[in-house]
Each structure stands twice: as structure tokens, then as C-alpha cells.
Amino acid sequence: MKRSESPSPQSVIREDIRALAAYTVHPAQGMVKLDAMENPYGLPGWLREELARAVAGAQINRYPDPEAPALKALLRRTMDLPQGFDILLGNGSDEIIAMVISAVARPGAVVMAPTPAFAMYRMSAILAKAEFVGVPLAPDFSLDAQSMLAAMQERRPGVVFVAYPNNPTGNLFDEAAVCRVIEAAPGLVVLDEAYHVFAGRSFMSRLREYPNLLVLRTLSKLGLAGLRLGYAVAQSDWIREIDKVRGPYNVGVLTQAVAQAILEHAQVLQEQAAAIRVERERLFAELRRLPGVEVFPSEANFLLLRVPDAEAAFQGLLARGVLVRNLHGSHPLLDQCLRFTVGTPSENALLLAAFCEVRAG
Ligand code: PMP
DSSP states (O other): OOOSSOOOHHHHSOHHHHTOOOOOOOOOTTSEEOSSOOOOOOOOHHHHHHHHHHHHTOOTTSOOOTTOHHHHHHHHHHTTOOTTOEEEEESSHHHHHHHHHHHHOOTTOEEEEEESOOHHHHHHHHHTTOEEEEEEOOTTSOOOHHHHHHHHHHHOOSEEEEESSOTTTOOOOOHHHHHHHHHHOSSEEEEEOTTGGGTOOOSGGGTTTOTTEEEEEESIIIIITTTOOEEEEEOHHHHHHHGGGSOTTOSOHHHHHHHHHHHTTHHHHHHHHHHHHHHHHHHHHHHHTSTTOEEEOOSSSEEEEEOSOHHHHHHHHHHTTEEOEEOTTSOGGGTTEEEEEOOOHHHHHHHHHHHHHHHHO
């Protein structure tokens, strides 16, 4: 018998999920793609051939080894991870953010971060039915340790996320201010070091000092965004609990095989990161010369700038084939702000030329 009314999403999907806007990714076909902080350089031909061999030899009829010991050993060696701490792998660091939040999301749990911050801290908190509390940065985007301490005292967050360098502002917070937050936090502190290769600074060596610290990294910004591999490093008692949230085979055979083949040559990615840092400084200097444009110092692979009319600049760049991110409206501190990924020298030249045209009207 045919039913008169079939079940609809409205009848079963959670109200808070229906009220959410999905994470939007702008179509980028044929564009100079400077919206997602990717590494613009591909891999050299000889390394691609090694990847082809690694893929050809992968056992895709088998589930992956969830422990991935060879990959973890390689990460330890190539990413200077300290001995005596455990590693958790994720399908991108996005997945690890969600795992950490799910693990702490007791009824009434609070997830805290200085804001503006990476959007997935809030999104994952909502999905896990935890409350997200953003503590505004100072207007110069520095970490307001006083406000963070007061907010932590009042709201007792299960986890505090601090991105180091921060996305979308690009700056590194003062190390002493971050330490004050870690020392005063009533729970776990995740230092999200997605952009650490562009900053040369890290809290990894301070894990021993702070038992409630978890350092989160990703290979995405280093040049492997398409692979989806993130990792967290912390004391084993934290990793053991968070690991229970992980799906049984979250990092596939191909991701493991390809990551291993590339990490054997990690210097290729490190050299690309060094080239991006040089380009960042050049682009910063060029943009700073433009009247009416405020460019903020960045230790990441992107630049944040304030213009008189962000939407007009965004649309003007789009019309000229350059895709950037318009952050206006996402946070009061990001009024009229755009974010540009640092591209190759030729992409940056196109960006600058298009930007000058747009400004000339
Ligand atoms: N953390 C920060 C601060 C980010 O900016 C991003 C990506 N934009 C991520 C984590 C997630 O990266 P992925 O899932 O690619 O590892």
C-alpha cells in the first residue's frame, strides 16, 4: 500500500542541524584558486612515479591497519615528534577536531576558542551538542589572555582550541599568553598547528611540560590537502580515550601508502613551504604599498587584508578569474576583510594585477 505522506527530513533531522549552513566551497574550475590555503606547487614527476608504485602495491582488498605503525614512525622521524607521546591519525585534522569534541561533549560541555577562529571548532561543537564559546581577540588580533582566563574560569570548557598561527588572522599568538591559557585551562588545550611549517614555531617540544596539551597538525597545508591526513600528538592517557571515538578504519590504505611514499622525501614539501614563505613576504610588501589597503602580518601561507569594500573587491577578483575568501560579516573583527592564499609567483602576479584593476574601478 502506498502511504499518503512519506517521511520528510523535517520530521526526523535535528532542528539545530536543519538551522546550520553547510561548509561552503566555492566552485573553482579554471580559476586562480587562492581561497583554501592549499600549497600551489604540485609534486615533481619522479615523486609522482614513486606514488604510482606505492599505489600499485597497496592492498586495497584489505582494510587498512588502524595502528599504521610505519606511517606513525615516519611522521615521528620527519616531523620531529618527541618520543614518549602517542599519535592519533585522522582523515584530515578536521576529523580529529570532531573526535576531540565528541570525546569531551558531556551534557552541558563547553568548547572554547579565541575568535575569529577556524570555523570547524564551532561546527563540530554544534554537531556534538556542545556549546561553543568564542572569546574575541584584541582588535590587533593578539590573544587576550585576561579575557580567556576569565571566560575559562566562568564556563569551564572541556577543550580550548588555539590555532598557532591562527586562521583566519594569520598571526602567531604571544607564546607566554598561550602558556597562561594552557596553565589555567580546566581541561584539554588543543594547539592547532595546521600552519606551523610557515611559522617555524611550535608547541610540540612543550608537551612534556603540559600534560593537558594536545598538538594537532595536518599534512594539508604542506602540500597534501587532497590526501586528507591529520595527526594529533599528546600523552597516551588522552590519546587512548579520544581514539575510542575514531571510526575503525578512518585512514585508508591509499592515504597511508601515499603519505609514506611522500614523507620519505619530506624535504620536497619543506622546500615548497620555504618558497611559499618567501612569496608571502613579497606579496605582503606589494600589497602594503597600495593606499587604502591594510595588510596584516602573517606567519601562515595566507594574508588577511582590509579593503574599503570587501564584497566589491571579492566580486571584481572573481570576474577576473581569481578566487579568494571574503570574510566580511563572519566576525566583527573581520569587517571588510579578505583572505588570500599565497600562490606561485605567477599566480600572485595575476592576483596583484587583478586587485589593482579592481581598486582602480
Ligand atoms: N585547522 C585549521 C586552523 C585550519 O585552517 C584547517 C583548514 N583550513 C584545518 C585545521 C583543517 O585542515 P585539514 O582537515 O585539511 O587537515
